[in-house]
Amino acid sequence: MPSRPVSDRWRIRPRTTVDLAAIDPGTKAGAPGDKLATKDASAVLRARLAELQARLYAEGSRSLLVVLQAMDAGGKDGTVRAVFEGVNPQGVRVASFKAPTAQELAHDFLWRIHAQAPGDGEIAVFNRSHYEDVLVVRVHGLVGEDVVRARFRRIRAFEELLVGEGTTVVKIMLHISPEEQRTRLQERVDDPAKRWKFNAADLAEREHWDAYQRAFEDAIAATTTRDAPWYVVPGDRNWYRNWAVLNILVDTLERLDPQYPPAPAGVEGTVVE
Numbered sequence: 001m002p003s004r005p006v007s008d009r010w011r012i013r014p015r016t017t018v019d020l021a022a023i024d025p026g027t028k029a030g031a032p033g034d035k036l037a038t039k040d041a042s043a044v045l046r047a048r049l050a051e052l053q054a055r056l057y058a059e060g061s062r063s064l065l066v067v068l069q070a071m072d073a074g075g076k077d078g079t080v081r082a083v084f085e086g087v088n089p090q091g092v093r094v095a096s097f098k099a100p101t102a103q104e105l106a107h108d109f110l111w112r113i114h115a116q117a118p119g120d121g122e123i124a125v126f127n128r129s130h131y132e133d134v135l136v137v138r139v140h141g142l143v144g145e146d147v148v149r150a151r152f153r154r155i156r157a158f159e160e161l162l163v164g165e166g167t168t169v170v171k172i173m174l175h176i177s178p179e180e181q182r183t184r185l186q187e188r189v190d191d192p193a194k195r196w197k198f199n200a201a202d203l204a205e206r207e208h209w210d211a212y213q214r215a216f217e218d219a220i221a222a223t224t225t226r227d228a229p230w231y232v233v234p235g236d237r238n239w240y241r242n243w244a245v246l247n248i249l250v251d252t253l254e255r256l257d258p259q260y261p262p263a264p265a266g267v268e269g270t271v272v273e
């Protein structure tokens with residue numbers, strides 16, 4: 001029996017209910033050691049990720065989509081920075097989804113999303129995603145509950161389409177505590193280098209903390225599938241979070257096992273004059 005991948009710890013199995021309150025955002029469970037030892041382990045995983053990405057790119061026939069979701073100040077930007085440093089930027093594309101433009105709103109909610117899906121050989125990282133349309137949109141009552149239910153089905157169908165056409169899909173929720181969010185939002189006020197990120201609207205959203213947690217639980221439970229699984233990663237400690245996300249991506253790509261294409265006939269032994 002192959003041993004259970006490290007990332008299984010954070011994977012949400014299909015047909016389960018999700019209870020975010022039962023997942024400690026500050027945990028160090030499963031980490032290879034203290035902060036320093038875990039950072040060392042992450043460096044090894046980063047090298048492994050770079051190698052796997054190079055193979056995926058060279059193979060040129062499959063792709064990976066990484067969906068990142070979190071509460072405000074949940075660490076999405078920091079995760080992208082820490083996890084993908086060392087990976088060839090040529091093969092990775094980050095798509096950040098903001099509040100929809102008028103043109104985007106004039107289309108179905110997956111229109112702008114599908115356009116950013118990864119092409120052959122590519123890794124696409126969604127910094128927010130189609131899930132906003134069942135999170136922020138739901139918390140603010142911009143659509144009815146019947147539409148939310150229908151969107152869960154449409155999201156499953158959309159992701160099944162991507163998977164069927166050669167894209168591996170992983171979805172990661174960075175799970176922070178309200179205390180950690182408070183600390184991080186305060187840092188955005190106090191630290192001149194972080195002030196550009198401060199957004200008064202985040203304070204208003206913070207009032208809806210519980211509604212967001214419920215919306216996350218429902219969305220994750222409704223859309224975690226064998227082929228497009230959700231992972232909930234404890235996010236209060238950046239070093240733990242980065243190590244966890246690296247494990248998820250490395251495990252996923254190792255299962256995919258991308259290969260360098262075979263040399264064309266006659267190439268072997270060729271001497272370049």
Ligand code: AMP
Nearest residue numbers: 097098099100128129132133136137199
């Ligand atoms: P940030 O990630 O801090 O740049 O903020 C992006 C903002 O866009 C957040 O407030 C999101 O809630 C918002 N947003 C993203 N997608 C949607 C959507 N589909 N509908 C409404 N708001 C959205």
Ligand code: MG
Nearest residue numbers: 072073199202
């Ligand atoms: Mg923000």
